[in-house]
Each structure stands twice: as C-alpha cells, then as structure tokens.
Amino acid sequence: RLLGRLLAQSLSDSRLFDLPLSPVLLHFLSSPSPFPCVSTSAHLSLLHQLDPHLFTSLHNLSLTPEEDFLHLETSFTLPGEESFELLQGGSRKQVTKHNVKQFIQVEFYALFENSK
Numbered sequence: 001r002l003l004g005r006l007l008a009q010s011l012s013d014s015r016l017f018d019l020p021l022s023p024v025l026l027h028f029l030s031s032p033s034p035f036p037c038v039s040t041s042a043h044l045s046l047l048h049q050l051d052p053h054l055f056t057s058l059h060n061l062s063l064t065p066e067e068d069f070l071h072l073e074t075s076f077t078l079p080g081e082e083s084f085e086l087l088q089g090g091s092r093k094q095v096t097k098h099n100v101k102q103f104i105q106v107e108f109y110a111l112f113e114n115s116k
C-alpha cells in the first residue's frame with residue numbers, strides 16, 4: 001500500500017526515483033501465475049538469486065548419475081524437515097533420476113507458495 005502511494009505520488013509529480021527490487025520479486029510481480037508453467041531451469045534460476053546454497057544442492061542433485069540415487073535415500077520431503085511431505089505420501093516416494101525434476105519443482109513450490 002505504501003509502495004503504491006509512493007509510486008502514484010511520484011507519477012503525479014513527474015519525479016523519478018531509484019527503487020532497487022529483487023529480480024525474484026520482479027518475476028512474481030510481472031507474472032500472473034508464476035508457478036504452473038515455469039520450467040525446472042527457471043525454478044533453479046530464481047532459486048540461485050534467492051538462496052545460492054540451496055540452488056547448488058538442487059543443481060548438483062539434478063546432475064547426479066542414475067546409479068547414485070540408490071545411495072542418496074532422498075524422499076519427497078522438505079530437506080531438514082522430514083515431516084513436511086512435498087507430495088501426498090512423499091515420505092514413501094524416493095527421488096530418482098526420472099523424477100528429480102518433479103522433486104525440484106515441488107520443493108520450489110513449497111518454499112515459495114507455502115511460505116506465504
């Protein structure tokens with residue numbers, strides 16, 4: 001609300017001012033529905049700007065060879081919070097090379113949409 005008033009006042013006074021906004025925030029402001037049609041690479045790009053450590057972890061997971069997933073024992077739960085299932089029955093669903101993109105997408109959605 002304050003931002004709206006500030007922008008309205010600056011427009012009516014014909015003034016310009018710098019307003020540095022996060023690229024992630026700009027993405028969400030400019031997109032009517034940022035989640036359903038966003039690709040995995042777009043998810044990772046936004047995540048890189050917001051949380052570089054989590055980006056690195058998920059990016060490395062997406063590059064993991066298929067045989068290494070057997071040793072990871074990673075399920076569809078929020079990392080660090082095993083009781084938070086990313087999907088219904090997520091604690092019983094293992095992340096594999098075939099569903100790693102789905103894992104990244106639902107984790108991204110859980111972090112951004114469910115953290116409102």
